[in-house]
Amino acid sequence: MNLLTPAQLLAAVPPMPPLPAAAAARIAGFLTELERQASTFVGYPCSQDFDYAEILPLLRFSLNNVGDPFGESIYRENTFAFEREVIAFFQKHLRAPAGETWGYTTAGGTEGNLYGLYLARELYPDGMVYYSEHTHYSAAKIVRVLGARSIMIRGGADGEIDYDDLRETLKIHRDVPPIILANIGTTMHGAIDDLGKIRALFKDLAITRSYIHADAALSGMILPWVADPQLFGFDAGVDSISVSGHKFIGSPMPCGVALARRCYVDRVARSVEYVGCMDTTIAGSRNALSPLILWSALQRRGEAGFRQRAADCFALADYAIGRFQAAGIHAWRHRNSITVVFPRPGAEVLARWQIAPSHDIAHIITLPHVTRAMIDAVVADVAASLNQPEVTAP
Numbered sequence: 237m238n239l240l241t242p243a244q245l246l247a248a249v250p251p252m253p254p255l256p257a258a259a260a261a262r263i264a265g266f267l268t269e270l271e272r273q274a275s276t277f278v279g280y281p282c283s284q285d286f287d288y289a290e291i292l293p294l295l296r297f298s299l300n301n302v303g304d305p306f307g308e309s310i311y312r313e314n315t316f317a318f319e320r321e322v323i324a325f326f327q328k329h330l331r332a333p334a335g336e337t338w339g340y341t342t343a344g345g346t347e348g349n350l351y352g353l354y355l356a357r358e359l360y361p362d363g364m365v366y367y368s369e370h371t372h373y374s375a376a377k378i379v380r381v382l383g384a385r386s387i388m389i390r391g392g393a394d395g396e397i398d399y400d401d402l403r404e405t406l407k408i409h410r411d412v413p414p415i416i417l418a419n420i421g422t423t424m425h426g427a428i429d430d431l432g433k434i435r436a437l438f439k440d441l442a443i444t445r446s447y448i449h450a451d452a453a454l455s456g457m458i459l460p461w462v463a464d465p466q467l468f469g470f471d472a473g474v475d476s477i478s479v480s481g482h483k484f485i486g487s488p489m490p491c492g493v494a495l496a497r498r499c500y501v502d503r504v505a506r507s508v509e510y511v512g513c514m515d516t517t518i519a520g521s522r523n524a525l526s527p528l529i530l531w532s533a534l535q536r537r538g539e540a541g542f543r544q545r546a547a548d549c550f551a552l553a554d555y556a557i558g559r560f561q562a563a564g565i566h567a568w569r570h571r572n573s574i575t576v577v578f579p580r581p582g583a584e585v586l587a588r589w590q591i592a593p594s595h596d597i598a599h600i601i602t603l604p605h606v607t608r609a610m611i612d613a614v615v616a617d618v619a620a621s622l623n624q625p626e627v628t629a630p
């Protein structure tokens with residue numbers, strides 16, 4: 237029997253070589269540049285008001301959440317216990333019955349969408365995937381990766397799926413089960429596809445085999461905190477859902493949560509002797525720090541904190557709309573959305589601010605790190621850009 241203590245066993249581990257001075261200076265310079273960039277970060281749905289310093293001492297371990305977080309693993313340097321608590325929080329607020337659903341932390345919203353559509357394709361190998369033209373660009377890539385048949389449905393000018401087009405298209409393909417990728421907050425407009433209307437279409441067309449995956453990248457963690465949410469969770473009939481962790485909650489690395497009905501996950505689960513647990517996730521090795529970060533955020537903010545956070549974001553969105561309107565610019569947002577849409581400004585504004593355009597619109601996302609001073613400056617720049625007299629050729 238070995239009687240050495242953990243400290244004695246680790247004593248001979250060789251230290252890492254120190255960082256050369258030039259490399260340290262390079263990182264210091266990068267930090268300064270990041271601070272400059274952070275002051276222009278208004279157009280992407282990623283919160284930047286966090287400080288998870290508590291995880292710094294953990295950076296010297298090879299943490300890895302390989303495998304199913306609800307099992308035991310031979311790889312014990314994992315954060316499964318924290319991950320399970322994070323999943324329980326999401327299950328509660330995405331209205332997922334704990335016994336009937338399962339989940340894990342992903343590398344982000346895209347992986348969660350891949351996971352949902354993977355389960356759907358395994359369930360219905362001949363199924364047809366439908367998604368609106370306003371869906372995140374990852375959807376088209378995912379259906380290619382899965383080799384799934386898919387049809388893009390028209391979307392309205394406000395970003396919501398066109399239910400007439402969906403109905404007509406479903407009608408033509410009634411011989412195969414529909415797999416709907418529904419948007420619970422589109423990337424550009426923050427629009428929410430009406431799950432009630434989609435399910436009513438199934439009923440109307442006598443479709444009995446179907447699957448709904450909800451892409452709730454940003455809004456999945458906003459709608460639980462409002463008084464009058466649109467349909468968005470498992471109680472609204474979704475079979476799986478993907479939410480990003482680095483968006484509303486905020487994280488220094490991309491992450492997310494995927495939840496799905498357990499019976500569909502059981503179909504894909506495989507036992508792997510090498511790691512001593514079930515393989516139920518897309519990736520093998522998985523980031524073990526992101527569950528800790530999400531867990532820390534939940535501990536720090538709590539439900540009341542998230543509710544207040546959402547209310548503050550809405551107030552900021554309304555402030556932005558008011559400022560745009562005072563400058564004579566039409567700006568708007570959907571109910572329960574913090575995505576403020578306005579006409580696409582000139583290239584000089586897009587170069588100065590981190591604002592993503594699409595066709596003739598652009599948006600800012602009023603997350604807590606966006607200050608009123610930033611909004612005032614953006615509005616002034618957009619107004620100057622849009623009100624420029626058109627230059628006509630002589």
Ligand SMILES: Cc1ncc(COP(=O)(O)O)c(C=O)c1O
Pocket residue numbers: 281343344345346347372374421422423451453454480490491492
């Ligand atoms: C609606 C929507 N879905 C999916 C994604 C992809 O999420 P991630 O960047 O976390 O992979 C985004 C990203 O902005 C999004 O807006």
